[in-house]
Amino acid sequence: MATPVPVRLEAPLASFQPDRAIEQRRVGRAYHLRGRAARLALIPAVVIMAFCFYGSMFWTVYISLTRSFLLPVYKFAGTAQYVRLFATPRWQVAYSNMFIFGFLDIIGTLGLGILLAILLDRSVRFEGIFRTVLLYPLSISFIVTGLTWQWILSPTIGVQQLVRSFGWTDFHFNWITQPETAIYTLVFAGIWHQSGLIMAIMLAGLRGVDREIWRAARVEGIPAWRTYVSIVLPMLRPLVVTCLVLVAIAVVKSYDLVVAMTNGGPGFASDLPGKFVVDFEFERANIGQASAAATVMLGSVLAIVAPYLYYELARKNR
Amino acid sequence: MTTAQWRDRVGRTGLYTLIAWMCLFFSIPLLVVIATSFKTSAEVRTFSIFTLPASPNIASWIKAWAHACTGLKCGGIRVGFWNSVRILIPSVILSVSAGAVTGYALSHWRVRGANIIMLLLLLCAFIPYQVILYPLVKMESAVAIYGSLAGIIAVHVVFGLPVMSLLFRNFYVGLPEELVKAARIDGAGFWRIFALVILPLSVNILIVATILQTTGIWNDYLLGLIFAGRDNMPMTVQLNALSTTSTGEIEYNVNTAAALLTALPPLLIYFFSGRYFVRGITAGAVKG
């Protein structure tokens, strides 16, 4: 699974950035010579970005607009691939699954993460131990996570079997084997895996809140829960937005989790775009469709990231 | 005790109870997997995985490590373990180094377009792998490293670069400028300043970056599956193959043991370096 993206973490009041431009200009000619070394050092990064990331990206988008099938065919075909894609039942399931899974996963992860952060913010003792326990799932790969939850939710050896062994022989909990409900099982694993991350981020944010605001609220007789809801969490809104973006992007990228937990099954009932692309690219060897699907994924990510960056930029310039 | 103190005490107990329940929810999956790995095959099939082993034995661990079948071969998951190690070490060293140098170049040196580069890096960090997989495959085939150890290492370096660069850049921006300026006045150049001034101050961030990359690369599945080649399949891929072979009875005890073996390295790193781990995932301001 990808390394998590480092996250913005600021105190609610903006931090001070010294202006280095004036000083830099003063260093003069000698500075410019050495500036060259820095530029040379940046070449590998720029090259990698240009070819591996942006070049590849544009290539994929371009291919999605051609008539490619097994091999790239550079004949323009407009939106033909997309029309075909969205007419494919498997893609329709995968694409709508992304929203179902995403919606529930985001709400669950953010909700639980914020709740845990608040709980840990209140208590003082054993915080280290609690945090260790709540955060460890993040160090486990999505494959192990997926397998573990597959076993737990399995009707034969998991929860259903456990409850039945207590005597309730009619108990049913076979969501993971039913087409209609398989996608929801992914939500359990997703929340379990990532709540700790949100908790850690939000806890750091809560800690950055000026303690005098807490005292002021206490003197005014505002109960703790109300302080969180009306004063502290609104102060941390940018941080919550960042968390939302992180989880949303993780949802779009999901591959390992689906493979390990349900392998898209039963059938393709729990398929997700991430898996669809890889399957069509390497198993089904249909590059045109895969590129179209990948471009839709890219579009989804941009639809999340662009407003987010705009929101952050607007906030900084206020 | 006054009413206020009593109410406070009740509130505190409720709080700790709630947190304890949460901890239980989070620990149960791991505990269940651990318990199951010590059971016998028959035990798992009869009862649920939630029971404790009747007579714990490590037979399944040995089988998982040395004899289990991952696809056609039956050499156990240790093959995957050593593959992952061989992939991990060069990848971490290279990606952390590349990130450090790039972050350094973007922080204390006025390069034209530095802001644009950072914005582009930021966008790269968000791009899903699936969007650029196929072109990367083609590129690697062109230079004949596709499906080899070099191939998978290259891919990890490529994907690690944006995040690592931004991580280091944000850390280095926080270092006092006077140090670099003083060194420049003394006549030191880009690389000497890096080696003598910057690196000694980078111990913390290097640890954080290493942990971040080690966890990410060890736990990777997709990239290993596509780029590593049949001889270098990482442990995660082997694990999935092992767990989904449907020939005969499913040996959950072996599968859980294999899963634990796969999860162990990053888990141990996490337990021993919790502080750095947390800093890694929450640290760094991402420039917007």
Add this chain to the structure above:
Amino acid sequence: MSAVFVSDLSKSFGSLRVLRDIHLPIESGDFTVLLGPSGCGKSTLLNAIAGLEDIESGIIEIDGADVTHREPSKRGIAMVFQSYALYPTMSVHKNLSFGLRVRSVPRQEIARRVEWAAKLLQIDELLDRKPSQLSGGQRQRVAIGRALVQKAKVFLLDEPLSNLDAKLRTEMRVELKRLHQELGVTIIYVTHDQIEAMTLATRIAVMRAGHIEQYATPDDLYEEPATLFVAGFVGSPSMNFLRGRMVAGDRPSIAVGNVRLPLNGYRFRSSAAPGQEVILGIRPEHVVVANYGIQDGVFDAETVFMEPMGADTLGWFQCGEHRVSARLVPQAARGLSGRVRLSLLADHVSLFDPSSGLRL
């Protein structure tokens, strides 16, 4: 409007004793200042009175009621913090009204109070702005306004002016004094700035190392300091201290070096035996360059240097082992150099025991 009564209050942080045996009877309508250097415990005491800190022993009464174990919001207090602690995501209007709304005060009453406070503090034009859009002084007023709308009996202010620049600080000092006189509320105010304390307070509690050294009016503190510390802390430029010894005789007098100083009008609080070592304190304005006529209690001194301070000049002289400062008229100071004779006005001296620091 009510009295605040603190008695036998003690507080520790772990093994560190932060407040010891605090006894503070505050009259209704008083403007009491807790004054002292950093670390003396003044903020801790304020927080203890507010109920934000627990105490180990002691009683706190507000308006006759024992509030020692009550939550801050149930003590009838309002507080203004050093960093103002305004709620950043709320408008000024909401900042003022939020606490009242949570307490289910009727909406009309809330509107009335907010309007009254806004007009009183001249922030009625800022009601729709957010704290980040206000200047330091404006935020300060909103913080005070938020305290005012609570209609509390006692107002606690924790170094509210320390984050303002000098000019604003003097303006706000006048504002606070005006508010106090208009509203007649009881105020407890913490500061380390003695000028602020002297100008604002009706009574000052000078604190050191967790203990109140003296609780008195500014005049009393200045003219009859109860301890060596208070004598040196209050008043700028600070008091001169000279080591001396009580002299036997029918009239009490003190010997400093080989100069004898009669202490006729001095009101002794406790007896001082002849031969006892004492410390004599005298303020620079009570040190005069002597006329040649007076023989008793005149010191020979060597001029060290002059500090012109505008309205008058502070002259520094070396008398034996002591360095003494004297307030001089600038014209007279200009002519002074070399050896001079200094006379101490005996009516204004303070005597202290060197070991206990207490006034004799």
